[in-house]
Amino acid sequence: MRQKKKQKDRIAYLFLLPSMLGVSLFSLGPLLLSLFISITDWNFTMGFGNWNIVWLDNFIALLTDEWFVASLVNTLLITLVTVPVGLSLAMIIAVLIDSFCHKKLANALRVAMYMPHICNIVATSTVWMALFSAYGPFTQLVRSLGWGNPPKWLASYTWALPALMFVIIWAGLGYSVFIYSASLASMPKEIYESADLDGANGIQKFLYITVPQLQPTTFFLTITGVISSVKVFGYVNIMTKGGPGSSTYTLVYYIYTSAFKYYKFGYASAIAMILFLILLIITLIQWRVNREEA
């Protein structure tokens, strides 16, 4: 019996081995290496191993680095705006589709809204760059709505970040609508019938039944949304390259430029460690809340 269990364990470990190898090689190893590099002054062009230990110098330098501060502020702004605005819009749209659309139309709408989520970021960014151009459809639309002299969105210190947030919200909306729609479909209809009998109107039902019932979904989407917002890179790299000035620099983009443009791998790893810390805190909060709910 004992031998049989041992044999079973061995097979289980064998099955686990590839993924353990993958995690060690591609996640754990680089993470530990990155942690080490963050306390060195390694410049990529000097070759692997040619570094000096500088301990916390990189982290201290970050405190007075205005580009890092700008990147951190922009990342927080993107997170604080895109997550709540995106989720609120997604919830409203999901409820509207669920309540007022015929099943076939509802499915078509959900699929259409989901498309940006599965489209290549390079393609969608390029399309949005054309839309935002001085004579592009988006700018013309804004002009036709009465804004005579709209800004050059991506070239404006004031408007580049909001334009970027707009695209991020647009790209993530379909996914959230899809998840909310699935949750709405599984909600018990009896509560609404009971509310109808009690004379509740649509807004009351939305605020006092739908929103609380969707809370676990909202929590899940908030956590995943916050994590993806903190890691935003693709749209910045393609649409603005962090500019003008530092107005759209984000933490991941700053890591990228420090490491792959200026080859300061030590410094870039220090920023990556800060980002890791932020994501770790978010994940720990998620675990904690999940455990309390369980």
Added chain:
Amino acid sequence: MKQISKVIALIVLGAILLGVFTGCTPNSTSPTSNGSESNATVQSASSETPAGPSASSDEWYGNADGTPITLKVWGGIQPEYGYDEAIANFNREFLDKGIQAEYVRYVNDPDGNLQVDTYLMSNGEIDVLVGYGAAPLLNRASSGQLLNITDLLAADGFDSEKELGKASMSSYWVDGDQIYGLPTIYSNNRWMMVNVDLFEAAGVPIPYNGWTYAEYLSAAEKLTSGEGPNRIYGGMWCFQQDMVQSLGVISSVLGQHGYYKDLDSTETNFDSEIWVKGMKMVKDSIDGGYAYGLDDEISESLTFANTFLEGKAAISLNISQLRLILDTETYPHEFKTALVPGPVPDESYMTDEYKYHTNYSGTNDLISIAKNSEHPEAGYQFLKWYLTGGMGPLAGYGRIPLWSGFDSNIITSVLADKDKAGILDLDSLDTYLNIDKSAALIRPAFKSYTEIEAILKEEFQNILLGQTSIEQGLASAKSRSDALLA
């Protein structure tokens, strides 16, 4: 049944492990022509049979078994702009010496240069590199990625100062006088390209012999016409492609010091009236609506190709794009292009010393041998062959050989031959090629040059986008830069 399940499980497990390990195996081949995986493309070596070590040639650089070695030559220019022809010539000429070459094109942007740096670190992936600009060369040299060729040149009796010009070499010396790369082309980016047809239609004389800021602004205004998306602008500064060029036009009259007050790099000269005047001229051209602004370039993704070559700008910086002028297949156009020097502040600078920007050596395309190359001697053979005439086919695409032995009349005739449609003003090209290069100034290695240029670009961008005034921007550039020099 259980046994069968176990066997299947083990097979699946084996397949997964195999996948993991093959995924980890280093790719032994160079970047291939598969553009989806790599932004480098390859022009192959010849498939002809080599003569072998016993052939008539007393020089043999190939393998002992009589097979030739293949040099991997990396450059940032598309192979069809002369490299395919040059490489084919080399392969024919050096087959009996056991050397063949293949050209790998990389994209000269941060990602492409990162790829180059990564390959330079690995053994034998790059033998000969053509890089762009002094900063990457100095960086690669100081980090031990390039071979010090000072002794090789000396042993061969190749006097780089005599053959290429002392001023040309001075920007690329490392640790005083050590050589890790040689400039191969003349490309004075203080010069501009103008649309002759638009000038003639507007009745504006073409400034073949230089012009002042006031004359530039007046011409740009007269050359501007139309509204909205159909507007034709007088000027295109190409800030996005290379902001340093417009800064170079301004600093050109500041001579040898460039951004500095003295040769000892103790203080920057950003408080000079020249900087205020120059930036004001650029800003006035944009604010007056006669030139594309940086915001236009960003929001419309404007380049030299989609403005000047489409007839939407009459004057443009970016002489390095000269090769695109004659490529009418990719960039169809019928107007004639002339080369003219960039403007100078006022009449007092309309002297031979300044009006043609002869004080700037204007060189680029630096050829080097990789430190990790397994064939440094063969690499040197290619380097010398390329520099002293082998790169000739590139001249037909606007990459003007720097070597003093290269007859500029040949370049003009090669370009004239290419220019069947008559879209290049050959007289202006002749002036550009034959300006007095001996007047070029020797520029020493200034302290914190790269960082100071980055600061100046940042402040210039703020000025161009209206975030700060010219005076404030320059004051900030000076205080930030001087702090680096203190």
